[in-house]
Amino acid sequence: QKEVEQDPGPLSVPEGAIVSLNCxxxxxxxxxxMWYRQYSRKGPELLMYTYSSGNKEDGRFTAQVDxxxxxxxxxxxxxxxxxxxxxxxAIEVQGAQKLVFGQGTRLTINP
Amino acid sequence: ETGVTQSPTHLIKTRxxxxxxxxxxxxGHNTVSWYQQALGQGPQFIFQYYREEENGRGNFPPRxxxxxxxxxxxxxxVNALELDDSAxxxxxxxxxxxxQETQYFGPGTRLLVL
Numbered sequence: 001q002k003e004v005e006q007d008p009g010p011l012s013v014p015e016g017a018i019v020s021l022n023c024x025x026x027x028x029x030x031x032x033x034m035w036y037r038q039y040s041r042k043g044p045e046l047l048m049y050t051y052s053s054g055n056k057e058d059g060r061f062t063a064q065v066d067x068x069x070x071x072x073x074x075x076x077x078x079x080x081x082x083x084x085x086x087x088x089x090a091i092e093v094q095g096a097q098k099l100v101f102g103q104g105t106r107l108t109i110n111p
Numbered sequence: 112e113t114g115v116t117q118s119p120t121h122l123i124k125t126r127x128x129x130x131x132x133x134x135x136x137x138x139g140h141n142t143v144s145w146y147q148q149a150l151g152q153g154p155q156f157i158f159q160y161y162r163e164e165e166n167g168r169g170n171f172p173p174r175x176x177x178x179x180x181x182x183x184x185x186x187x188x189v190n191a192l193e194l195d196d197s198a199x200x201x202x203x204x205x206x207x208x209x210x211q212e213t214q215y216f217g218p219g220t221r222l223l224v225l
Contacts (some may be wrong), residue, residue: 008151036216043115043201043216044154088153097167098144099214101153 003027006089006102015111019076023089023102026070030100032092033065035074037085038104044088048074079109115204115217123223124192132187132220134202142166143185144214145177146201154201160185197224 006023013019021035032051036044048063050056056063064073072091076083089102116135124130136143142161146154156169160179174190183204189196199221203214 004153006153041218041221043203043218045216046214090153097159098156098169099146099154101146101155103151103153 001026003100004089004091004102007105008103010106010108012108012110013079015079015081015109017079017109019074019079019083019107019109021074021076021087021089021105021107023072023091024070025072025091025100027091027093028067028070029093030070030091031094033063033072034090034092034099035061035063036088036090036101038088039085044090047087081109081111084108115202115215117200117202117217117220119220120218121221121223123225125225126192126194128192128224129188129190130192130222132189132200132202132222134185134187134204134217136183136185136202136204137215140204140206140215141183142205143179143183144203144205145185145187146203146216147171148199148201148219149195150198157187192224194224197222 004025034049035047038044053065053067060077062075086104086106088104090099118133144159145157148154158168159166163179176188178186199219201219202217205214
């Protein structure tokens, strides 16, 4: 079983739709939760991070963590064609030197 | 403030050869991590360097090795290349004491092994 599971998609939605991206994880020691956006042929770009259960908002993006279910989500409101990219969840154990990434979900927003 | 840069951008090698990839960390960052991202997969942690010493390693064989220089730039060396080494190699830099959430990734080096 992978430490972090993420549906690879692809996911295609119309412009303006609400997008929900999800990951599950198996290690209860994970403490920090991040979402990265990766455009084609580019490196990952940090979108959001959080370390507690609950919601964190930043503009059109909301990150949600449920530690009891080991489930994290990223919601994108009013999706735009420029949001088309691969979205990666990443999780860290405090004190570890590495991020553990999900497989990534390829998202396309259609105009 | 300059970002993380990597060179070369693309590279083609044949099986059995050796390759060196380079990374310049973001200004003010002294920690460098390397990741391998196979096509359609998430990045996998190779190792991290801090103060010129390896500071954590993922599940990669010893033919993957690295260096960090006094100016905090870094190299990733891969010996005896295998076809499965074809991937995007990402470098990420961060500051001492900062969490991994403050890592900034470079654009990557795309390696193709034939």
